[in-house]
Amino acid sequence: MNRQFVSAVTIVLAAGTQFSHAFCGFYVAKADAKLFNKASQVVIARHDDKTVLTMANDYQGDPKEFAIVIPVPTFLEREQIHVGDKALVEHLDAYTAPRLVEYYDPDPCAPLRMSPTLMMRYGLAPKAKSAAEASALGIKIEAQYTIGEYDIVILSAEQSNGLEKWLRQSGYKIPTGAARVLESYIKQNMRFFVAKVNLQEQSRLGYTYLRPLQVAYESPKFMLPVRLGTVNASGPQELFIYTLSPQGRVETVNYRTVKLPTGLDLPLYVKDVFADFYRAMFAEQVRKENMSVVFLEYAWDMGWCDPCAADPLSPEELRKIGVFWLDQAPPANPQPRRRFFSPTNVYVTRMHLRYDAAHLPEDLVFQQTGNRENFQGRYVLRHPWTGTPKCDAGKKYLEELPKRRQAEAQTLARLTGWDVNEIYEKTRLPAKK
Numbered sequence: 001m002n003r004q005f006v007s008a009v010t011i012v013l014a015a016g017t018q019f020s021h022a023f024c025g026f027y028v029a030k031a032d033a034k035l036f037n038k039a040s041q042v043v044i045a046r047h048d049d050k051t052v053l054t055m056a057n058d059y060q061g062d063p064k065e066f067a068i069v070i071p072v073p074t075f076l077e078r079e080q081i082h083v084g085d086k087a088l089v090e091h092l093d094a095y096t097a098p099r100l101v102e103y104y105d106p107d108p109c110a111p112l113r114m115s116p117t118l119m120m121r122y123g124l125a126p127k128a129k130s131a132a133e134a135s136a137l138g139i140k141i142e143a144q145y146t147i148g149e150y151d152i153v154i155l156s157a158e159q160s161n162g163l164e165k166w167l168r169q170s171g172y173k174i175p176t177g178a179a180r181v182l183e184s185y186i187k188q189n190m191r192f193f194v195a196k197v198n199l200q201e202q203s204r205l206g207y208t209y210l211r212p213l214q215v216a217y218e219s220p221k222f223m224l225p226v227r228l229g230t231v232n233a234s235g236p237q238e239l240f241i242y243t244l245s246p247q248g249r250v251e252t253v254n255y256r257t258v259k260l261p262t263g264l265d266l267p268l269y270v271k272d273v274f275a276d277f278y279r280a281m282f283a284e285q286v287r288k289e290n291m292s293v294v295f296l297e298y299a300w301d302m303g304w305c306d307p308c309a310a311d312p313l314s315p316e317e318l319r320k321i322g323v324f325w326l327d328q329a330p331p332a333n334p335q336p337r338r339r340f341f342s343p344t345n346v347y348v349t350r351m352h353l354r355y356d357a358a359h360l361p362e363d364l365v366f367q368q369t370g371n372r373e374n375f376q377g378r379y380v381l382r383h384p385w386t387g388t389p390k391c392d393a394g395k396k397y398l399e400e401l402p403k404r405r406q407a408e409a410q411t412l413a414r415l416t417g418w419d420v421n422e423i424y425e426k427t428r429l430p431a432k433k
Helices: 003-008 086-096 131-136 160-169 178-187 199-205 268-288 315-320 392-416 420-426
Strands: 026-030 039-047 050-056 067-072 081-083 099-104 139-147 150-157 191-197 213-218 237-245 250-252 256-259 264-266 293-301 347-355 364-368 378-383
Touching (some): 026 268, 039 364, 050 086, 081 139, 086 237, 086 347, 099 268, 131 139, 150 160, 250 347, 264 268, 264 392, 268 378, 268 392, 392 420
Parallel strands (some): 099 378, 264 378
Antiparallel strands (some): 139 150, 250 364, 293 347
């Protein structure tokens, strides 16, 4: 591990913003991770071969029952492991969340005016077995740390049955059948990051929830091990991945990365049921793709947003969540009109997948690309003009409105699988024959 990389994570840096032509529209609602059950969140800051991985736990049970086993590609020293800030993950989630926007149609008889305005928003855990007991099972305990409220063990193994037995003997509740998945990681010479809650430390620190765990390491492997989470899972899992890179968009190598449908006009009543709409829309896209793809929900330069579901993360927030490459010098000519002052060399990609063991046979492997094209899951409400037409264009506008409303209803049905006649009823359109 490069020691300079570890120390770089703790340096406060500053940089500048950028802006571009806007999508426009007024933000009214967002679809963040809280809309989904069993949703895990992972933030990956990656540059060259260096990675800072932040894992937000979705565990809801008794802390003494919590345990996590994560394969990692290299040995981790104590200074490479930190306890993160849950609020930062929530902020990143809110900033990148798919959003609902609305427009108001202008008077079709009014003179057309071109405007250059950009719509910028500005009990103690059981002790691990001894090294001798572990060695007898083919386990090598390479390090043990207590960091924040977590007891952490770094270990390697020679065979999966011994690892599974050691984990159970040490008080870690892992699913039956995990040995098969563990074996593949052992063959790749990966280590295992094992964490459990230290109840005394949690009580002393005063936290009533589990804070994210953050690890920094250097390895050419750009991947995320997720298959252990599918063993004996009660159903499909929800995973949100937020990558931060100076290069551009991140995509999966071994699965297709598919853009969610975006920029589509929907009936106005969706404003009151946007959460239901987004859950249904995502489920329908998962069904159409047979749960075999990773969906792109957001890709943008961190310095700005349009329309904004939340403010971009500040340089200090980005540093804390793992961005270690920020430029130290501010821009030579900062723009005073800009609301945000964030780095221009941090590009965020938000991916979302629903998966289970049958449809996700491999761990996720990523690649950084040079693609810096903006993308967002964005859904549009268009309020019609309600005045009295005083020109031919106004009369034609009113004649075309029913067709537009029908198209919006059909789009909603196609995206969600909802019954189109029920949508027509809610929009007060005649039933479709």
